[in-house]
Amino acid sequence: MKLYDLELSGNCYKVRLFAALIGIKLELVPVDIPGGAHKRTPVIELNPLGQLPVLVDDDVVLRDSQAILVYLARRYGGNQWWPDGAAQQAEVMQWLSTAANEVQHGPNTARLIDKFGIPLNKEQALAVSALLLSLLEQHLNQHQWLALGRPTIAECAVFPYVALAWEGGVTLDPYPAVRAWMxxxxxxxxxxxxxxxA
Ligand SMILES: N[C@@H](CCC(=O)N[C@@H](CS)C(=O)NCC(=O)O)C(=O)O
Structure with missing residues (x-):
């Protein structure tokens, strides 16, 4: 199974982390994003958005880290990580959506600005980060895990850019429950x- 990958990408790390947790082997195909390789063959044929990660598992080709987590959990991980029940699935799904929205537009965007010099709105990224981190702190004050009282793919989706928040100038000092969850x-x-x- 191939993962088109960038080491410094938190979205790619979500997939590497989950594969490691369930003990499956990925063949990593490094893609030179600074050199523009994500907008050329073969990545652009696999993902017309020209973004990473992309997973290729035989005839299955998937873009989007959240979708890849669902696929891997369902196919290889068992329902410990992605449950069967409607309410339980939705409970995990709401955190996958949080990863694609508040995490993306908060700490991920702040890091893109500070670490990679991408011209985005820092003020807005910090405001979204504060909203996200207070949501997480409130939730994790009462729960050990994001959903279902156990580790699920929600952890793999939300954790990476929260743990990388410091690279965007977002401190986790005021959020002890978030740090304990990490x-x-x-x-x-x-x-x-x-x-x-670390
Ligand atoms: N929603 C996508 C976002 C993917 C994404 O933004 N990937 C970044 C690397 S972390 C990328 O490929 N950026 C290059 C670009 O957008 O041109 C996911 O979760 O996989």
């Missing part, structure tokens, strides 16, 4: 980090 994730069997996340 510690629980790092203690999971099979856990791997990435550059910027």
């Amino acid at each position: 510690g629980r994730i790092k203690a999971l069997p099979g856990y791997v980090g990435m550059s910027g996340i």
